[in-house]
Amino acid sequence: MTTVAxxxxxxxxxxxxxxxxxxxxxxxxxxxxxxxxxxAERVILPGVGAAPEGMRRLAAAGLxxxxxxxxxxxxxxxxxxxLLCDGSEEGSTACLGIFAGTVARLRPPGALPVPHMGWNxxxxxxxxxxxxxxxxxxxxxxxxxxxxxxxxDTVAATDYGGAFxxxxxxxxxxxxxxxxxxxxxxxxxxxxxxxxxxx
Amino acid sequence: xxxxGHRVVGDILELAARYRSEGADELVFxxxxxxxxxxxxDRAWIERVAAVLDIPFCVAGGIRSVADxxxxxxxxxxxxxxxxxxxxxxxxxxxxxxxxxxxxxxxGIDSQTEPGxxxxxxxxxxxxxxxxxxxxxxxxxxxxxxxxxxxGAGEIVLNCMASDGVRAGYDLEQLAAARAxxxxxxxxxxxxxxxxxxxxxxxxxxxxxALAASVFHSAAIGIGELKRYLKxxxxxxxx
Numbered sequence: 098m099t100t101v102a103x104x105x106x107x108x109x110x111x112x113x114x115x116x117x118x119x120x121x122x123x124x125x126x127x128x129x130x131x132x133x134x135x136x137a138e139r140v141i142l143p144g145v146g147a148a149p150e151g152m153r154r155l156a157a158a159g160l161x162x163x164x165x166x167x168x169x170x171x172x173x174x175x176x177x178x179x180l181l182c183d184g185s186e187e188g189s190t191a192c193l194g195i196f197a198g199t200v201a202r203l204r205p206p207g208a209l210p211v212p213h214m215g216w217n218x219x220x221x222x223x224x225x226x227x228x229x230x231x232x233x234x235x236x237x238x239x240x241x242x243x244x245x246x247x248x249x250d251t252v253a254a255t256d257y258g259g260a261f262x263x264x265x266x267x268x269x270x271x272x273x274x275x276x277x278x279x280x281x282x283x284x285x286x287x288x289x290x291x292x293x294x295x296x
Numbered sequence: 297x298x299x300x301g302h303r304v305v306g307d308i309l310e311l312a313a314r315y316r317s318e319g320a321d322e323l324v325f326x327x328x329x330x331x332x333x334x335x336x337x338d339r340a341w342i343e344r345v346a347a348v349l350d351i352p353f354c355v356a357g358g359i360r361s362v363a364d365x366x367x368x369x370x371x372x373x374x375x376x377x378x379x380x381x382x383x384x385x386x387x388x389x390x391x392x393x394x395x396x397x398x399x400x401x402x403x404g405i406d407s408q409t410e411p412g413x414x415x416x417x418x419x420x421x422x423x424x425x426x427x428x429x430x431x432x433x434x435x436x437x438x439x440x441x442x443x444x445x446x447x448g449a450g451e452i453v454l455n456c457m458a459s460d461g462v463r464a465g466y467d468l469e470q471l472a473a474a475r476a477x478x479x480x481x482x483x484x485x486x487x488x489x490x491x492x493x494x495x496x497x498x499x500x501x502x503x504x505x506a507l508a509a510s511v512f513h514s515a516a517i518g519i520g521e522l523k524r525y526l527k528x529x530x531x532x533x534x535x
Binding site: 112113116117119120145146208210212214215216236238240242276278279280281282284285 | 316321343346347348350351352370371372374397398399400450451479480481504534
């Protein structure tokens with residue numbers, strides 16, 4: 098039985114992430130405590146909200162220094178993924194520097210609304226054990242106004258008036274711009290893959 | 297009397313799980329009697345829904361404050377939908393979108409149709425969950441829609457009451473008029489009775505989503521069947 102530390106960073110989706118792990122039979126704790134996070138087999142950094150506030154909360158708990166040193170599998174979800182990047186245009190925020198690139202505001206041409214909200218397709222462009230059983234064209238659920246441009250760490254992209262990184266992987270660090278906890282079978286599959294990564 | 301005599305449709309969790317398995321993209325839970333009765337949605341059942349559902353869901357009914365919304369979102373809902381309380385206090389929309397972001401703030405509009413001199417006249421109806429208290433809100437539907445999105449609504453659900461419950465199709469004329477003004481996602485509501493009604497709403501009014509209740513509750517239309525039909529009609533859907 099794996100133990101997952103869900104970092105409580107003040108976002109609204111902590112409960113949903115925890116329920117999703119429950120459905121997969123994984124034991125999880127919700128915590129801000131650095132020693133509990135360091136000791137967990139796996140770590141999830143969720144987050145809904147704005148980047149400056151997200152980084153401020155991480156720093157207040159000393160987690161901005163801890164997270165880059167972790168060696169167990171770690172998954173950032175939505176804002177959590179963005180905070181793992183070099184930085185974010187949102188409030189010109191310096192982030193954790195794990196994934197290369199700066200998160201930028203979505204600027205789709207034409208009448209496409211921002212935030213990008215709803216089901217959209219992923220297009221696989223790299224290989225990652227996180228994507229086993231997930232194929233190009235599968236629909237997942239997005240709610241965001243900022244995104245990481247496609248780059249070296251991108252293993253799946255999504256198009257919304259232009260491509261952005263939907264899934265990124267670098268070593269033990271992983272991130273999804275979408276919400277696996279609300280993405281039906283594809284989301285459950287991604288979380289199950291995360292839970293079976295070698296810890 | 298379209299809205300009068302609401303049916304109780306079995307156990308909420310069982311129904312939610314069924315719709316999810318059939319392929320619903322999102323569920324909306326309406327406690328339509330909450331606003332007229334001055335009560336709030338019960339947080340405990342939202343948590344129970346969030347525990348079983350792995351698709352997004354929205355909760356509507358009796359949300360009067362940022363604190364009400366916070367409790368519902370914290371319990372696991374993706375979105376909250378406000379209707380009568382936003383008419384009482386339009387600033388609620390600003391407060392909610394500032395606090396949580398417009399992406400989770402839905403404004404529901406119940407719109408009544410009256411014959412006009414040249415074109416139909418659409419007016420907002422308040423407290424439509426209770427026939428004895430339902431009343432016209434003295435606002436034109438399209439003006440209220442514009443105001444709601446200017447105040448930060450991230451999505452509009454337009455329930456066309458003259459069509460609602462009669463299963464003769466969505467009110468395409470009204471939806472098209474709303475679409476022309478609406479920059480945020482617009483969801484059609486009221487009138488779905490056949491597969492073609494959904495197709496027509498997407499093809500002829502470019503709405504972003506279509507909401508239906510009675511045809512699904514009564515199993516007159518299966519969600520899987522509907523989505524396959526839309527796909528073969530050339531409409532992009534998640535299967």
